[in-house]
Amino acid sequence: MTGREAAARRHALVCVAPTVLALGALTVYPGIWVLWLSLQRRIPIFDVSRFAGFENYAFLAVDPRFWSAAHTTAVFTLGSVALEVVLGVAAALAINAQRRGRRVALSLLLLAWAMPAVVGAKLFEWLYHPAAGLINVALGRHSINWLGDPVVALPAVILADVWRTMPFVAILCYARLLAIPADVYEAAQVDGAGRLATLTRITLPLLGRILLLAVLFRTLDALRAFDIMFVLTGGGPAGTTETLTVYAYRALFQTLQLGFGSAVSVIVFALVMTVAWAYLRLLRTGTVAA
């Protein structure tokens, strides 16, 4: 290594150091601490603090509430991401086909996306209100207890989430649509492709890669979703909207089981990392051409 290379290397290390330090202090250190906590029984108000090995995890394996929360998380993630992709692509295509008012449509979409999750959730809390909510009034007083009925509560929460996050998918897709050159469509027209063929043979395949990216982000967010159900239902009725993160919060801060709650968080972390890894592999292998 020449002196110049060594200097460049030192310079690079100095430049990277702040990021490494910040990530270490804010991510790695707390992460390892949570992992360590999850191997303990620790309940500060009772002065309990002892090493317990995998006791917390062993209990989680047979804990019905944990499995119910895992099931709710899976349904919420699949339902909301699927709806968001379908509606997002539809919205992007609709805006792209529009001649006028694109800006207004985009601003309206962004408005929903830019709204803080808690504000959006509060909005839906009023829309869903069993007596005074706009939805029930519009339904002509066929009063449905949207957030209080164990059967409709989860779909209602999913719908609120889709409203807020569908614009994310729509805007990503719209940006990709703008980048598709017009000659591709002209060539298709010359070859006699109809509207449906153009959509399924050209537009959707070209959207593939960006959609995969959007789905990755949305899946990771949905797996960690907390604010929307916390505000709308608090995990109720009867725990039917309790996701893993809400369960972890309850264990950690409502019953102050620091060890047990950490074990739930570690599982959420492992789940999110696995999904992220799988998607990234899919992106890298390039099975979806773009």
Place this chain on the structure above:
Amino acid sequence: MALARHLTSEAAQRAIAIGAALSPTRQALYRDPEVVRGHPAMAQLQTLALAGRPRPVTPYYLLLSATVQPEFSAALVGVKRPERAIADAGKRLNFFLQAIR
């Protein structure tokens, strides 16, 4: 002071009981004909209110309540059978308490 006097007055408490179905703070109102006409269960509510006791002052309260409440709720709305709900709550409580003992 004037606001407190107004809100606790018989007229205001009657309006709150009829309009918002909140339990009045004046006992006489539980038998008030106008209130009972709108909310026939008021008389039973009075019995309940009089039988009420403050929460026990114990560090276990939060743990018990947070563990048992969702199970009772599940049994009430029919998501779980009552036996199952009690068994599930018992299992969790045992796990938590075994650490404390």
